[in-house]
Amino acid sequence: MKNKIVLLATAVLALSVLTACQQPAKSSSAAKKTEVSKKVDSSLYRNFYEVFTSSYADSNRDGVGDLKGITQHLDYLNTGNKSSTSDLKVQGLWMTPIFASPSYHGYDVTNYEEINPKFGTMADFENLIAQAKKRGIAVILDMPFNHTATDNIWFQKALSGDKKYEAYYNWSDTAKEGYSLASNGKYYESEFDQSMPDLNLANPEVKKEIAKITKFWLDKGGSGFRLDAVGFYFSNDDKKTTAFTKWLTDTVKKQDAKAYLVGEVFSTASAIDDVYHSGIDSLFDFPNALQSSSSPINSALVLGEGDLFAQQIEAWDQEIHKDSTQAIDAPFLSNHDTDRSATLLSSLPMKKMAAQAYLLLPGNPFIYYGEEVGLTGSGLDQNKRLPMPWDSVGTDMTKADVAVPGATEVATTDGGNVAQQEANPNSLLNWYKKILRIKAKYPEIAKARVKQISVSKTNLSVLNYGKDLTLINNFSATEETHVSLPKAVVGREIADVISVSGKTAQITDGKLVIPPYSTVILKK
Numbered sequence: 001m002k003n004k005i006v007l008l009a010t011a012v013l014a015l016s017v018l019t020a021c022q023q024p025a026k027s028s029s030a031a032k033k034t035e036v037s038k039k040v041d042s043s044l045y046r047n048f049y050e051v052f053t054s055s056y057a058d059s060n061r062d063g064v065g066d067l068k069g070i071t072q073h074l075d076y077l078n079t080g081n082k083s084s085t086s087d088l089k090v091q092g093l094w095m096t097p098i099f100a101s102p103s104y105h106g107y108d109v110t111n112y113e114e115i116n117p118k119f120g121t122m123a124d125f126e127n128l129i130a131q132a133k134k135r136g137i138a139v140i141l142d143m144p145f146n147h148t149a150t151d152n153i154w155f156q157k158a159l160s161g162d163k164k165y166e167a168y169y170n171w172s173d174t175a176k177e178g179y180s181l182a183s184n185g186k187y188y189e190s191e192f193d194q195s196m197p198d199l200n201l202a203n204p205e206v207k208k209e210i211a212k213i214t215k216f217w218l219d220k221g222g223s224g225f226r227l228d229a230v231g232f233y234f235s236n237d238d239k240k241t242t243a244f245t246k247w248l249t250d251t252v253k254k255q256d257a258k259a260y261l262v263g264e265v266f267s268t269a270s271a272i273d274d275v276y277h278s279g280i281d282s283l284f285d286f287p288n289a290l291q292s293s294s295s296p297i298n299s300a301l302v303l304g305e306g307d308l309f310a311q312q313i314e315a316w317d318q319e320i321h322k323d324s325t326q327a328i329d330a331p332f333l334s335n336h337d338t339d340r341s342a343t344l345l346s347s348l349p350m351k352k353m354a355a356q357a358y359l360l361l362p363g364n365p366f367i368y369y370g371e372e373v374g375l376t377g378s379g380l381d382q383n384k385r386l387p388m389p390w391d392s393v394g395t396d397m398t399k400a401d402v403a404v405p406g407a408t409e410v411a412t413t414d415g416g417n418v419a420q421q422e423a424n425p426n427s428l429l430n431w432y433k434k435i436l437r438i439k440a441k442y443p444e445i446a447k448a449r450v451k452q453i454s455v456s457k458t459n460l461s462v463l464n465y466g467k468d469l470t471l472i473n474n475f476s477a478t479e480e481t482h483v484s485l486p487k488a489v490v491g492r493e494i495a496d497v498i499s500v501s502g503k504t505a506q507i508t509d510g511k512l513v514i515p516p517y518s519t520v521i522l523k524k
Contacts, residue, residue, distance in 0.1 A: 040326045044260050044281055045446045046138060047359070047436055048092035048366045049077055052336050052385045053119060054104055055398050056369055063399035065388075067098065067120040071128045072396065076418070080135035086422070089436045090367065092260075093132060094226050096336060097142045098125065101149060104401050105381070106142075107228060108149035108196045112213045122220075129221035138223035140260060145210055145248075146229040147196040154209075155197050159184050168209075170200050178235070191232055201233055201244050210248065215255050224260030225252065230275060230283075231265040238274045245278035262330050262364070266337065269316070276323035282330040282364060288316060290333040290341045290354060297333075297357055300461065300475040301350050309357075309475070310452040310461035317362055317450050329363030333371060336385050339378035340411075341371055348374070348414050349477070349500045352431045353517040356498050357473055359435050360445055360519060362465070372432040373421050374414030382407040389417035438496050442521065444469050453488050460514070464488060470522040474514045479503070483512040492522035 057069030070093075079087045097106030100114040115122050132139050148155055157165035159182060170189035172179050179187040180194035189198040199206055214225065227248070234240035245263065252259050262282040265272045269287040276283060290297050300309040320327040333341035333354060345351045351374055359365045369375075370388055377384040387398040387410065400409045413421075414428055421427035439445055448466035455462050459476040460483065470489050474480055490510060497505045503515035514520055 040328065040447070041258060042443075042447075043258055044328060044364075045443075046092035046260075046364055047090045047439075048094055048140075048330075048364055049088070049090045050094045050332075050335060050366055050368045051096065052369060053095050053098055053106065055385050055400075056388050057390070057396040058398045059396065062118075064118045065398045066118070067115070067124040067128050069396055070095065071124070071131050073390075074128075074131055074135055074137065078135045078137050085433075088367075088372065088433055089440065091136055092138045092140065092223075092364070094140050094262075094366065095142060097144060097228075102151055103149075103195075105385075107144045108147070108151075108193075109144055110149045110151045111153070112143075113216050126220065133221070138260065139221070140224040140226050140262070141217055141222050142226045142228060143214070144228040145199065145201070146232050147190070147192060147198045150195050150197060164205065167203050168200055168206050169197050191235060192229075198232075202240070207247065207251075211251050211255075214248075214252050218252070218256045218259060223258075224256075224262075224281075227261060227263040227280075229266075230263040231267050231271060238271065242275050242278050245275055245280055249278055249280045269319075273319055273323055276320050276327055279324055279326070281326070282328045283320075284335075284366070285316065285329050285331045285363075288312060288331055288358075288361075289335075289338065290344055290358075291338045297354060298344070300357070300459075300473075301345065301354060304459035304476055306457075306459045306461040306473055306475040307452075307454065308458075309473070310463050313361060313461075313463060314450050314452040321449065329361065330366060331358045331361045331363060332366040332368065333358055334384075335366070335368050337381070338384065340368070340376055340384060342374040342414055343376045343378045348428060349517045351414060351428055352500045353473075353475065355428070355432055356435050356519045357461075357475075359432075360439060360471055362446060362448065362450055364446070367432070370411070370413075372429050373416075373418055374412075374428050376411045376413070380404055380406050383411075386411040389413060391417050391419040435498060438498060438521070441496070442469060442523075445471075451488075453486050455483060455486060457483055462486075462489065468492075468524040472512070472514060472520045472522065474516060474518050474520075477516050479513065479515050481511075481513045483514060485510050485512055489522060492524050494520060495523040496521040 054065045056065040057073050059066050059068035059072060077088050077090050098116055098119050099109045100111040100116050101109050115125055129139055154165050154168045158169055172187040175187055178189055178191045180190045182188050190196055191198055233244050249261055261280050263280050265275050265283055266286055272283050288296055296309045296312040299305040345354055377386050382401045382404055386400050390396050402409055415421050421429035444466050451464045453462040453464055457480050461473040464470050470492055494505055498519040499515045500517035501515050505514045505520045
């Protein structure tokens with residue numbers, strides 16, 4: 001969520017990303033017990049779209065994105081008409097926090113059951129939910145339960161000496177790392193910022209408050225939650241963090257069995273892996289995201305290490321399902337805390353190839369708003385959350401937060417704004433639309449377990465999805481010819497080709513010809 005996590009993750013991911021999933025299984029003392037296999041509810045599988053709420057769409061021209069703006073652009077995500085060719089065909093929407101908060105980002109909440117006035121009213125939210133459901137879009141809300149704002153009434157009562165609310169937070173009589181001095185002369189835990197006091201999540205009264213909040217929003221029509229800063233619920237205590245996440249997951253599932261939960265553990269593969277023991281539906285797949293030069297997808301695109309990409313995907317898939325048989329991976333390229341993928345990738349063909357590589361992975365992929373038009377941004381958080389460029393006249397366009405030195409007002413895109421890319425059949429936006437429409441033909445892509453298949457060309461990734469489907473990615477800028485298909489693939493025919501160059505693939509006498517930057521889908 002915040003810079004502290006980014007610094008931690010940057011330091012450790014480069015060392016762990018390619019090896020963590022190949023480590024031996026942890027001992028039973030880490031609570032790794034065999035689960036009874038259960039069938040995952042099919043309704044939990046969706047293609048998601050993340051909106052940074054204040055940056056997406058401004059309906060009232062005050063410069064701030066709002067709920068009405070999001071509602072007005074729901075048809076961009078999904079019209080609800082299966083035959084429509086204009087929408088992205090995503091079925092899930094994650095909005096960054098919409099609750100009362102003093103900041104532009106909203107992760108310091110003053111009231112969890114109140115809509116931030118700059119975003120609109122509760123009636124606006126209820127209408128958004130109603131319109132989203134008409135289109136088959138499930139809305140999940142971003143819940144920062146690790147901490148509140150100092151303006152939160154709970155913290156204000158704690159400062160006034162109310163013992164009940166003092167126990168809502170973590171205190172120290174002496175100064176120490178991660179703590180800030182309060183007006184009552186004590187120090188409160190504030191791992192991210194002095195304006196964000198950490199909640200005491202071991203307190204039963206705090207748990208009651210959280211259960212009340214989740215029920216409130218589920219009753220309002222929410223379809224689940226994105227859980228912020230899960231890795232910091234109990235700093236340096238993975239066991240307590242996992243136990244609390246299990247309690248929260250169980251609580252929400254009792255309130256609504258179909259609610260979807262996805263958590264943020266912005267850390268190493270092994271740290272993410274541990275929290276899957278909680279039974280949470282998903283955790284964001286940071287090890288495979290496009291956030292460092294050592295990430296598998298970046299190595300595949302830049303170094304041609306397609307075979308290692310496939311190995312990592314299989315290893316991660318196996319590991320998370322060992323920890324939770326109902327795990328649903330949550331792959332992504334970038335989000336509001338990381339440098340945008342378009343900044344990291346040097347060409348439009350690379351952006352297109354990255355899109356198909358991750359959107360066709362198992363689980364629920366998350367598209368960060370603007371990623372589909374090549375929106376750029378890096379460095380300062382504000383520069384990763386710049387206005388969505390709808391058209392050339394600035395319709396519904398928000399204003400960037402430029403209060404911080406180094407913040408910019410607008411980002412570049414690869415191919416122009418949304419309107420321009422909608423009119424260009426070769427645009428990145430239309431490429432995203434094409435990929436998701438092809439994916440819809442193969443539900444096993446999201447649900448099946450995968451197995452990597454070795455071939456002679458290292459720039460190719462070959463993954464079997466269950467028993468009948470194979471996906472082959474060519475991460476190279478050159479065509480590969482005379483690729484011998486292994487026995488595990490022989491007998492499958494080309495069902496679809498997603499080719500950046502427009503060239504097709506073919507199989508002749510068991511030999512594959514696959515175009516540059518392309519994905520071939522084989523099916524029995």
